Amino acid sequence: MMILLQVCLVIHLAGLALLAGTIVSELVVFRTFSIRFERDGVVSAGLVDLAARFPVVKAIGGGALILSGIGLFTVTQGAFGHQLWFQVKMLLILGLVINGFITGSKLERRLKEGIRTNESSLLKSAAINLQRFCMTELGLFLVIIVLAVFKFN
Secondary structure (H helix, E strand, C coil): CHHHHHHHHHHHHHHHHHHHHHHHHHHHHHHHHHHHHHHHCCCCHHHHHHHHHHHHHHHHHHHHHHHHHHHHHHHCCCCCCCCHHHHHHHHHHHHHHHHHHHHHHHHHHHHHHHHHHCCHHHHHHHHHHHHHHHHHHHHHHHHHHHHHHHCCC
16 A cells, blocks of 8 residues: 555656646746747747647646545545645645636637737737746645645644
8 A cells, every 4th residue: 555655646746747847838938938029029930839739748747646646545545635734735726727727728819819810919918917827826836835745734
């Protein structure tokens, strides 16, 4: 049973690193996109193509997190389920998912619309808001990690 716990924990940490790392990468791409668009007035097709690949990587990281989290919960027989820090962590994770689907998707659609129509103001606002979105997601990740490490009750 201990080996299963360790395997689930490794997969959980790998999924966290993959998901959070991808969000950092998105932040860098959208920041670079904004800078280049502001400077040159041209959409960088390479950055757009790169950003289009991130959802797949985020889905893999998220899937690893969810499956390994279920595994950890099962192996520990729900030992942490009644603790306040764990419940708050679960609510924040739900917030991450909802924020990603609602806000992130909406902003990505706006960016694509701005690229399609070549509307400068739409492109600028979408890229800036996507950067804010990434920072919010990273902030939530930081709070989740702090909760998991310190296990406040």
